[in-house]
Amino acid sequence: MIKVLEDLVDALSTLPAIGKKSAWRLAVHLMERPKDEVASLADAILRAREELTRCKRCFSYSEKEICPVCESSSRDQRCICVVEKAIDIFAIEKVGRYRGVYHVLGGVLSPLNGITADKLKLKELKDRVILENPGEIIIGFGGSADAETTALYIARIFRDIDIKITRLARGMPAGMELEYVDQLTLSQALNERTEITYGNE
Ligand SMILES: [Zn+2]
Secondary structure (H helix, E strand, O other): OOHHHHHHHHHHOOOOOOOHHHHHHHHHHHHHOOHHHHHHHHHHHHHHHHHOEEOOOOOOEEOOOOOHHHHOOOOEEEEEEEEOOHHHHHHHHHHOOOOEEEEEOOOOOEHHHOEOHHHOOHHHHHHHHHHHOOOEEEEOOOOOHHHHHHHHHHHHHOOOOOOEEEEOOOOOOOOOOHHHOOHHHHHHHHHOOEEOOOOOO
16 A cells, blocks of 8 residues: 555544545545645645634634634624634624624533533633623524533523523524534524523523
């Protein structure tokens, strides 16, 4: 076997959603492209990895300390949508309806997998809410059981704070992560969001 090609296939198949077969297809494709094209792809990957950091306020990806959404005067800075992962922001932005800002939690509670509250940006969320005093927190999670538990956990954190907490409307496909939800469903789920109050859920 050709070791250098096998190494490339192994490296590519560590990427999400890339199985061995796709990795082979990608590797062969890359080997057939001009060298400078492959070099600029490699450079783009490295540059993004080196230059992207996390926004200090919302923990989304950013080139600067504060991301463009957090900095924008055309966004409603008093409405915070809490999402599991930064990729969920891209899903919501694609819908093009949401005008507020975000808070990336870094996952949802999953004690069986070792994801406890201290592993997520929950304390940061509480500190931020106390500091910024927003009018609304939208819990923008997908439909997994862990996401549900986390939503109630967040409602409990803020039970003594005067803030409106809403969640995406029911009808988010059960068990589905937000990034895979289609735009129409997501748009409706945002429009028809419902308030949650700790204690009556
Ligand atoms: Zn930000």
